[in-house]
Amino acid sequence: MVKESKAKATGKAKAPAASKKKEKKLYTVIFFHKWCKSCGLCTALCPKKIIKPDEIGLPFIEAMDRCSGCRFCEIHCPDFAITIKERHPERRSTNGKH
Numbered sequence: 743m744v745k746e747s748k749a750k751a752t753g754k755a756k757a758p759a760a761s762k763k764k765e766k767k768l769y770t771v772i773f774f775h776k777w778c779k780s781c782g783l784c785t786a787l788c789p790k791k792i793i794k795p796d797e798i799g800l801p802f803i804e805a806m807d808r809c810s811g812c813r814f815c816e817i818h819c820p821d822f823a824i825t826i827k828e829r830h831p832e833r834r835s836t837n838g839k840h
């Protein structure tokens with residue numbers, strides 16, 4: 743009689759090894775410029791240095807894909823003018839809505 747493997751005998755097939763490379767999470771930084779008073783805190787605190795002021799001092803993101811999602815800017819904005827959302831590019835488009 744042919745000896746069955748343990749996995750076959752228990753009915754548990756071994757799953758293929760998962761990819762070891764961890765996918766980088768992506769974030770979208772949303773500014774509510776009507777609430778922003780151009781204090782520059784978010785620019786000063788961002789550890790990635792990706793928040794820059796425009797010519798009138800309103801913040802914008804220079805390289806969105808470099809955002810780590812740390813939320814320092816969102817937490818420290820005195821006017822609640824920043825929201826961080828995780829981005830899922832593999833999901834269907836939201837037509838610009840978040």
Ligand code: SF4
Nearest residue numbers: 778779781782784819
């Ligand atoms: S911390 Fe808030 S109020 Fe200050 S510049 Fe940034 S978004 Fe505007």
Ligand code: SF4
Nearest residue numbers: 788809810812813815
């Ligand atoms: S969430 Fe963190 S890395 Fe992203 S823009 Fe804000 S402070 Fe910078």
